Amino acid sequence: MNSGIDLEMSFTQGVQNLGLSHELAHLLWIPLPMLLVLVSAVIGVLVTVWLERKISAAAQQRIGPEYAGALGILQPMADGLKLLVKEDIIPARADNVLFTVGPILVLVPVILSWLIVPFGQNLLISNVGIGIFLWIALSSIQPIGLLMSGYSSNNKYSLLGGLRAAAQSISYEIPLALAVLAIVMMSNSLSTVDIVEQQNTAGFLSWNIWRQPVGFIIFWICALAECERLPFDLPEAEEELVAGYQTEYAGMKFALFYLAGYINLVLSALLVSVLYLGGWGFPISIDWFSSLIGLSIDNPLVQIFAASLGIVMTILKAYLLVFLAILLRWTTPRVRIDQLLDLGWKFLLPISLVNLLVTASLKLAFPMTFGG
């Protein structure tokens, strides 16, 4: 297996050629992918917000944003700008510190999780060995922030919303982790890069979705619940709780929640595509394709083509899932809190346990197909 394009190596080598030490070159390199991922995450959010508004409008036979830029493309920017210059209000008897820390604690773990999202062989910030486990660990920090902001707002709706958010996140984390565990078991690695690589041996036929259809559904349901998207948006159910834990927030602090919600959605979609839909893999194997044209896989042209195709494929798959999430939003009614916990504990948990056991036994029985 070739290693593909390694931008870090070429960058450090280039800087070293200028006469700088290896450590300095590495230090110069570190902020670049971070900045790139931060920017791409924010752009991803802007695109998602625009898509959400446009697709929602289409599903309801409306037009949607139209005047801010061509087809309203600049509408999310306008929204963000509005929130940026809005007055930052802290309610009179709220806890100042917790009220401010809450949204930060919600946003930071979500952005941090982008660390492990691969867009190509070496196109990720860090190929940490515990990869997907890191994401699960980080995502369990989020409910603390939600509870914090709900409790510190000194508002009954906020408190109820925060409590619901915590209950929901905690109960859906378990089936989510179990679904991921089945994948990890099959690919013998927690690293996202290994998980994708192991899926890209024979085009789309080797994607995990065929071997883990149940896990895919469990993961998607749990991801929606973790993102607090309909049908699981009870923490901010506007008909009952005004806006849940966000009720007292305005201006930039509200924008942080907004941003966290959408980054989380894009991140979940990306992770579904990484774990189940072959990540950066093209439905047809690139190796086979390049041999068909008669070019070596190590040819720089093929390499660049493969890398850009990988990025496009990852984003395409992720946005197809975002589209599905938006469509689901206008299809499904909101579940009640008891139905939510019922689904989490009495349906998804046993099913995911059975799924894990079946995967384990299949792995023992057919080590060839299930990664023995």
Place this chain on the structure above:
Amino acid sequence: MLGFLEKVTDYTKEAFDAAKYLIEGLSVTFDHMRRRPVTVQYPYEKLIPSERYRGRIHYEFDKCIACEVCVRVCPINLPVVDWVMNKETKKKELRNYSIDFGACIFCGNCVEYCPTNCLSMTEEYELAAFDRHSLNYDNVALGRLPTSVTSDPSVRPLKELAYLPKGVMDPHELPANKKRAGKLPSQIIKEIQKENTQDELNNNSEDIFPNKINSNN
């Protein structure tokens, strides 16, 4: 043991049914995405209000006899009729008349009962104001006629759903020279009159139909 298995099969069946209904629902929303928008782009396009639309009230000062019937039939006695008795002519002399549209519910009772038809309802509905006191219209403001949607060059008038031809849902792509579904009110009146005259010829009874229709030719 068998009972347990039955439960399990029921449960799985329910889960599959739920998935089936979810997919059905998704297909409905997906289908809606290819349909054209039905919304009216308000400040640029406006719906033509129907004939009997109850909008802002129009008032003709010269016709008014200051009888205050409008005040008596109003649910909240809203119209203010300011008149004085002229001792010499022994007649009421009207000085001011006003209606506060911040409180009016546009029930149309005053219009209905006005003996001299000096009150009428217009098709004006854009009554937004920065100050609620500016909604208190005096006789000058009440005497203004609203701009018709059809005559405003900056507005594209659109027909309401009930005025579209049969089978057409979108007023934007209205086929020319196609009439609305059903009959026009004038056609209905004409038909009734026709029947009426036939009945008169048949049995000379006049009190089957109210006089209003008879006199409306």
